[in-house]
Amino acid sequence: MSGSGTLRGPVLYLALVHAPVRNRRGEEIAAAVTNLDLHDLARLACTYDLPACYVVTPLEDQQELIHRLIHHWLYGIGSRLHPDRERALRRLRVRAALQEVVSDVERECGRAPFLWATSARRSGTDVEPAEARLILETTSRPGVMVLGTGWGLAERVWRLCHGTLRPVEGRGDYNHLSVRCAAAILVDRFFRESASPPL
Amino acid sequence: MSGSGTLRGPVLYLALVHAPVRNRRGEEIAAAVTNLDLHDLARLACTYDLPACYVVTPLEDQQELIHRLIHHWLYGIGSRLHPDRERALRRLRVRAALQEVVSDVERECGRAPFLWATSARRSGTDVEPAEARLILETTSRPGVMVLGTGWGLAERVWRLCHGTLRPVEGRGDYNHLSVRCAAAILVDRFFRESASPPL
Numbered sequence: 566m567s568g569s570g571t572l573r574g575p576v577l578y579l580a581l582v583h584a585p586v587r588n589r590r591g592e593e594i595a596a597a598v599t600n601l602d603l604h605d606l607a608r609l610a611c612t613y614d615l616p617a618c619y620v621v622t623p624l625e626d627q628q629e630l631i632h633r634l635i636h637h638w639l640y641g642i643g644s645r646l647h648p649d650r651e652r653a654l655r656r657l658r659v660r661a662a663l664q665e666v667v668s669d670v671e672r673e674c675g676r677a678p679f680l681w682a683t684s685a686r687r688s689g690t691d692v693e694p695a696e697a698r699l700i701l702e703t704t705s706r707p708g709v710m711v712l713g714t715g716w717g718l719a720e721r722v723w724r725l726c727h728g729t730l731r732p733v734e735g736r737g738d739y740n741h742l743s744v745r746c747a748a749a750i751l752v753d754r755f756f757r758e759s760a761s762p763p764l
Numbered sequence: 765m766s767g768s769g770t771l772r773g774p775v776l777y778l779a780l781v782h783a784p785v786r787n788r789r790g791e792e793i794a795a796a797v798t799n800l801d802l803h804d805l806a807r808l809a810c811t812y813d814l815p816a817c818y819v820v821t822p823l824e825d826q827q828e829l830i831h832r833l834i835h836h837w838l839y840g841i842g843s844r845l846h847p848d849r850e851r852a853l854r855r856l857r858v859r860a861a862l863q864e865v866v867s868d869v870e871r872e873c874g875r876a877p878f879l880w881a882t883s884a885r886r887s888g889t890d891v892e893p894a895e896a897r898l899i900l901e902t903t904s905r906p907g908v909m910v911l912g913t914g915w916g917l918a919e920r921v922w923r924l925c926h927g928t929l930r931p932v933e934g935r936g937d938y939n940h941l942s943v944r945c946a947a948a949i950l951v952d953r954f955f956r957e958s959a960s961p962p963l
Contacts, residue, residue, distance in 0.1 A: 605942045612934035649940045735811035741848045746948035
């Protein structure tokens, strides 16, 4: 364990992808936005001081919905009732495609980001979140943790990513955490754990 | 870090308390149940093989609502569309008060449980989740991680608990994670981290 205290680390962004993702039959779809996903991931980003959580959807009505939600919490009555929520939701950024996230981060950080795909299933090449952190530190690149809604990221999104994170495995064969809980655990492991086991 | 592989540990239950909790002014209230809390915590319990997640509310209409929700996923159309969800929601148990949870766990395990309160704020006596695990292992007692909705557990609930878990602290002063994300991180740390720092 890394213990408590200040957690250092490279710059990490979140991207919650709603399209293209898979449905239960493995077909490509655009998933609808879930209100609580936005709140939970914005609060997670704020807790771990991630510069932004991108919400990716090409659907204009969904983009409009997210902008209205953000406006409510940043400028409407929500900002007065819940100033803590305002502080978190300020980190949300809406984009139509993951490629726009890449350009955005590259512009902001001056270096192209390393994209880490996430999944509920193991792949042969996935790495622990702490190893991913070490790779970003070693290469001085920002990172984007790419999370899928629906039944997970579509193949086309995987091909845009440079690596995959080892899925959260608990105690047993059940691997159906919500994207909210999985993201929280992965971000915590990313910053908190050591990249190699103690001697 | 403890690395991957099989995570062993003592028996741990979750209890999501809706009353008595505090509102934003610190007054005691009964909070309404949030549908996604139940799904997320049931899936978390299933992932880490916790025997049950208790949903605590004395409000009969809320209990009825939760029973209808569980019935939909266990016996209704939900069970056919989402067998994975059925497997998780089977771990939910509705009780009117935390004292009933204590009796229930004692009956099931043959030993009185150790109750760990959770909070977004530090107390002088809180322990890391992995230290809490060690205490349960050493004393051979089951544990209950007690989570509050609203603005956190009421004073009366704190007095029923035997210890408090150190809050999730990220990188900075923001401590407003959702109960869903905080529970996920605490359970992961409970089973995965070492109880003492490496030499």
